Amino acid sequence: MNTPSPTRIDRRLAIKWMMAAGAGALLVHPLAFGDAVTSDAGQPKGYGTDPNLMKPYKPGDFWSLTFTEEQRKDVAALCDVIIPADSQSASASALGVTDFIDEWVSAPYEGNVADRKVVMGGLEWLAAESRRRYGAAFAGATDAQRLEICEEMSMKAADGSALEKPSKFFKRFRNLTAMGFYTTPVGMKDIGYVGNLPLAKFDGPPADLVAKLGLTDEVKW
Amino acid sequence: MPFVTPESTLEKYDVIVVGSGAAGGQSAYTLTMDGARVLMLEAGRNYDPRTETPMFNTPDQAPLRGSGTPQKPFGYFDATIDGGWTVPGEPYTNASDEKGRQFKWWRARMLGGRTNHWGRISLRNGPYDFKPRSRDGLGFDWPISYEDVAPYYDRVEMLIGVYGTNEGLENTPNSPEGVLLPPPKARIGELLARQRGRGIGIPVIPAHRAVLSKALDYKTLPAKLHPGNAKAQRVLAEDMQNRAACFWATSCGRGCAIRANYQSTTVHIPPALATGNLDILTGAMAREVTVDSSGKATGVTYIDKASGREHHVSARVVVLAAGACETTRLLLNSKSALFPNGLANSSGLVGKYIMDTVGAGWGGHIPALEDIPPHNEDGAGGDHVYTPWWLYKEQLAGKLGFARGYHVEFMTGKQMPQGYSNFAEDKGGGTLFGPRLKEEARRNYGSYVGFTGRGEMIPNKDSFCEIDPKVVDRWGIPVLRFNWKWSEHEIRQVAHMRSTFADWVSAMGCKSTERPSKDGTKAIEPGGSIIHEVGGTIMGPDASSSVTNSSSRTWDVKNVYVADGAVFASNADKNPTLTIMALAWRTADRILDEMRRGNV
Numbered sequence: 001m002n003t004p005s006p007t008r009i010d011r012r013l014a015i016k017w018m019m020a021a022g023a024g025a026l027l028v029h030p031l032a033f034g035d036a037v038t039s040d041a042g043q044p045k046g047y048g049t050d051p052n053l054m055k056p057y058k059p060g061d062f063w064s065l066t067f068t069e070e071q072r073k074d075v076a077a078l079c080d081v082i083i084p085a086d087s088q089s090a091s092a093s094a095l096g097v098t099d100f101i102d103e104w105v106s107a108p109y110e111g112n113v114a115d116r117k118v119v120m121g122g123l124e125w126l127a128a129e130s131r132r133r134y135g136a137a138f139a140g141a142t143d144a145q146r147l148e149i150c151e152e153m154s155m156k157a158a159d160g161s162a163l164e165k166p167s168k169f170f171k172r173f174r175n176l177t178a179m180g181f182y183t184t185p186v187g188m189k190d191i192g193y194v195g196n197l198p199l200a201k202f203d204g205p206p207a208d209l210v211a212k213l214g215l216t217d218e219v220k221w
Numbered sequence: 222m223p224f225v226t227p228e229s230t231l232e233k234y235d236v237i238v239v240g241s242g243a244a245g246g247q248s249a250y251t252l253t254m255d256g257a258r259v260l261m262l263e264a265g266r267n268y269d270p271r272t273e274t275p276m277f278n279t280p281d282q283a284p285l286r287g288s289g290t291p292q293k294p295f296g297y298f299d300a301t302i303d304g305g306w307t308v309p310g311e312p313y314t315n316a317s318d319e320k321g322r323q324f325k326w327w328r329a330r331m332l333g334g335r336t337n338h339w340g341r342i343s344l345r346n347g348p349y350d351f352k353p354r355s356r357d358g359l360g361f362d363w364p365i366s367y368e369d370v371a372p373y374y375d376r377v378e379m380l381i382g383v384y385g386t387n388e389g390l391e392n393t394p395n396s397p398e399g400v401l402l403p404p405p406k407a408r409i410g411e412l413l414a415r416q417r418g419r420g421i422g423i424p425v426i427p428a429h430r431a432v433l434s435k436a437l438d439y440k441t442l443p444a445k446l447h448p449g450n451a452k453a454q455r456v457l458a459e460d461m462q463n464r465a466a467c468f469w470a471t472s473c474g475r476g477c478a479i480r481a482n483y484q485s486t487t488v489h490i491p492p493a494l495a496t497g498n499l500d501i502l503t504g505a506m507a508r509e510v511t512v513d514s515s516g517k518a519t520g521v522t523y524i525d526k527a528s529g530r531e532h533h534v535s536a537r538v539v540v541l542a543a544g545a546c547e548t549t550r551l552l553l554n555s556k557s558a559l560f561p562n563g564l565a566n567s568s569g570l571v572g573k574y575i576m577d578t579v580g581a582g583w584g585g586h587i588p589a590l591e592d593i594p595p596h597n598e599d600g601a602g603g604d605h606v607y608t609p610w611w612l613y614k615e616q617l618a619g620k621l622g623f624a625r626g627y628h629v630e631f632m633t634g635k636q637m638p639q640g641y642s643n644f645a646e647d648k649g650g651g652t653l654f655g656p657r658l659k660e661e662a663r664r665n666y667g668s669y670v671g672f673t674g675r676g677e678m679i680p681n682k683d684s685f686c687e688i689d690p691k692v693v694d695r696w697g698i699p700v701l702r703f704n705w706k707w708s709e710h711e712i713r714q715v716a717h718m719r720s721t722f723a724d725w726v727s728a729m730g731c732k733s734t735e736r737p738s739k740d741g742t743k744a745i746e747p748g749g750s751i752i753h754e755v756g757g758t759i760m761g762p763d764a765s766s767s768v769t770n771s772s773s774r775t776w777d778v779k780n781v782y783v784a785d786g787a788v789f790a791s792n793a794d795k796n797p798t799l800t801i802m803a804l805a806w807r808t809a810d811r812i813l814d815e816m817r818r819g820n821v
Contacts, residue, residue: 047284049292049303050266053275062284082654089659100286109290147655156650171652182638182662183280183287190659191666192595193635196277198468202600204406209596213589218412 046108059103066106071123072098073139081150082177089190097180104176115172122169224267225500227525227532234260235816237521237536239507242334244542244785246485247802251809253498254453260534262505262523265303265330270486274478276471280639287639296639300337300476304329310695314702321742324703325749326546332503333486338474341430341482341603343383344795345374347392353791357624360679361790364762364771373803375400379442381483385429393609402434404605408598410590410633410670411606417728424611428604431483437461460492473602508698510539510555510564510781518781524696538780538812538821545787546686549757550701553688565775570768571758572687574680576792578753580746581715583722584671585731591668598634606631610794623713627676627794635667672725674718677794678711680756705748715741753797755786773808780821784808
C-alpha cells in the first residue's frame with residue numbers, strides 16, 4: 001500500500017492535492033491509490049461502485065455509525081479543542097465534524113478500518129485517563145484540563161513510551177478533524193476559498209497581487 | 222430508437238464499434254456522420270452527464286467528505302461509474318508478486334468510458350514521437366509520421382475544442398491559426414513557477430486542454446470538418462450550439478453537465494446519435510470477434526450483462542475501441558480453427574509492448590504564496606499551464622542518462638479543499654492544534670506548489686499481457702495476466718524529474734532542505750497508475766513485426782480495425798487521448814473508403 005507523502009505525488013494524488021491545496025505532511029486516504037489489486041475478492045459493501053451522486057447524503061446512510069452518546073460527547077469536545085470557535089468561524093463540532101468522524105471510523109474500507117482501531121483505542125484511553133486525572137469524562141473536564149491532556153498528546157512520543165499510542169491517536173484525530181472542518185462551506189470560507197461559483201469570465205489573479213510578487217511581465221505570453 | 226436492446230439490434234450493421242470512449246466515440250462519430258450504420262457496444266451502463274454530474278456539490282455532501290475509496294478511487298464525485306483499478310466480477314492477474322513488476326489496470330464501465338473523468342490534457346505528438354527509433358535507436362518507429370496525423374489533430378481539436386497557444390517549441394507542434402481556443406489566465410502560483418523556471422532553464426507555456434474557454438464557432442467549424450456533407454454540417458452545427466463555454470467552476474473530473482469539456486458523452490455521441498445512424502447497446506460485454514471460413518470477421522459475440530445471455534451481432538467491419546488492454550484481450554480470446562492463437566495474432570505480438578506513462582512528483586511550500594488575498598482560482602478545472610519536454614538536445618547528446626523526455630503538470634492555488642492536508646505545518650515534531658491551527662491554515666492555504674512529471678516509457682519485451690490460463694471473469698471470459706518491468710531509462714527519468722522539481726521549488730523560495738532520493742525505483746509509480754496504457758496491437762511496417770498496419774487495420778483480418786491506443790508503437794510523454802482520437806478519425810476515414818470501394 002502506498003502511503004502518500006509530499007515526496008511521492010502522482011496525478012491521482014495530485015488531483016486530490018490540488019483540491020486540498022496542501023502538501024506539508026500530506027495525508028490523503030491511502031486507499032485512494034490502491035494496491036495492485038488483482039482480484040475483486042473482499043470488496044467491501046460500502047456505497048458500491050455506482051452510488052446516486054445527485055442524492056443528498058447524510059452519515060449513516062450507507063453504513064451504521066459507531067459512537068455511543070458518551071463517545072460522541074468526548075469526540076465533540078476533542079474536536080473543539082483542536083478546532084475551536086473564534087471570531088471568524090465556528091468550532092469543528094458545530095459543523096458536523098463529530099458525525100463525519102463517526103461515519104469515517106464506521107466505514108468498511110480498509111483504511112477506515114485501520115483508523116477505527118486507532119480512534120476507538122484513543123477514545124478509550126482518553127476517557128480512562130480523564131477519569132483517572134480529573135474524576136470526569138473528557139467532555140466533562142474543564143477547559144484547562146482538556147487543554148492539558150491535549151498538549152501532552154500533541155507532543156511527539158518516543159516509540160514504546162506510555163504516550164506513544166495517545167500521540168499517534170491525537171495526530172490522526174487532528175487530521176480527521178481538520179478534514180471534516182475544512183471540507184465544509186464554512187471551513188472553506190475560513191481559509192479563503194472563494195470558488196465553486198459560475199463566472200462569466202476567469203480574471204486570473206488580482207493585478208496588485210501580481211505586481212507585489214514581481215510577476216507583471218509573466219502575465220504576457 | 223438509438224439505445225437498442227439485444228432483441229432490437231439490426232440484422233446487420235456496416236460497422237460494430239466495441240467501446241464508447243475516446244476511440245469508440247470518435248469512430249462512431251466519423252462513421253455515422255458519413256452515413257455508415259453503426260452499432261456501438263458498451264460493457265457499462267448508459268450515462269448522461271447532463272443529469273448525472275454533481276457540479277457544485279461540496280465534499281460535506283458526500284460520504285467520507287468525498288475522499289477516494291476502492292469503489293470510487295478518485296473520490297465520490299468523480300464521474301467514474303463501476304470502475305477503478307478493481308472492477309467487481311472482472312478480475313485480472315499479475316504474473317509476478319515482485320514490487321515493480323505489477324500492472325494496475327483501470328477500467329470504467331459506463332458510456333463514454335474514462336473520457337468522463339480524464340484530465341482533458343490534449344497534447345499533440347511531435348515529429349520525433351512517431352520516429353523515436355530513428356532518433357535514438359530504441360523502441361519502434363511508427364509506419365506513419367506526424368504529417369500523416371496532423372490533419373486529424375486539426376480536425377479533432379476543432380471538433381472537441383482545445384485551449385492553448387502555439388509556441389513553436391521543439392517537437393511541440395503548433396496548430397493551424399484559428400484552431401485553438403484562447404487559454405485561461407495563469408494562476409498566481411503558475412506565474413511564479415514560470416518566472417523562477419526561466420531562471421533554471423525550464424519553459425512554462427499555456428496548457429492544451431479540451432475545455433471550451435469560449436463557445437465553439439458553430440457557423441464555420443462544421444463546414445471545415447465535413448466539407449460537402451450538408452447533413453453532417455447541420456447536425457454538428459446544432460450540437461455545437463448545445464455546448465456551453467466553461468463557467469470556471471467545478472473540477473472536470475466530475476464530468477460536465479453543460480458540456481463545456483470533452484467527454485465522448487458530451488461531444489461525440491450526441492451528434493452521432495442525431496444522425497440516426499448510431500445504435501448503442503449498453504451492458505454488452507464483448508467476448509469474441511467471430512470469423513467465417515474465409516477468415517473474415519463476421520461480427521461480435523457479447524454477453525448481455527442484465528440477463529447473462531450470449532448474443533451475436535453482425536457487421537461488415539469490426540472496430541475495436543475497448544481500450545488497449547481490453548481490445549488485446551478480445552483478440553486473444555477470439556480463438557478459432559483458423560486463428561488458434563487468437564485473432565490477428567500470426568505475429569505472436571498481440572498483447573506485447575504494453576506501455577504506460579512514467580509518473581512521479583515533488584512539491585513544496587512557497588513562502589511568497591502565503592497569506593495571498595482570497596481570489597477565485599478554480600479556473601478551467603485543471604491545468605492552465607504546463608512545461609513541455611525541454612532537453613531534447615542534451616538528451617540526444619547523451620548527457621542525461623535516459624533516452625526519452627517528460628512534460629510537467631502543475632498543482633497550485635486555492636482549489637476546493639477535498640481530502641485532508643496539513644494547511645498548517647507541524648513544528649518541532651508535535652501536532653499543531655487549537656487557535657494556532659486555524660491561523661496557520663489561513664496563512665498557508667494555497668502556498669503549496671507541486672510538480673508532476675509525465676514521461677515516455679520505451680516499449681520492452683517484459684511488459685505485456687496474455688490470457689491467464691486459470692482465471693475467468695463473472696461471465697466466464699478468460700482474464701488478462703500482466704507482466705511488467707520498467708527499464709533503466711524510466712527509472713533514471715524519474716530521478717531526473719524529482720531532482721529538477723526540487724530545484725524548481727527551491728528557486729521559488731521553498732526553504733525545505735529535503736531532497737528526493739537519487740534512486741528512481743522507489744519513486745516511480747506502478748505500471749498502470751497513470752492510466753495511459755497503450756500498445757498491445759502495435760502498428761508497424763509489416764505483418765511479422767506488428768499487429769496492425771499504418772491504417773490501424775489488422776494485418777491478418779482485413780475487416781478488423783483497432784481504433785484505440787493499442788496501436789501505439791511508442792508512448793510519447795504527451796497524454797495519449799488526443800492522438801487516440803486523431804488516429805480513430807483517420808482509421809474511420811480509411812474504413813469509409815474501403816466500404817465505398819466495396820473492399821469490405
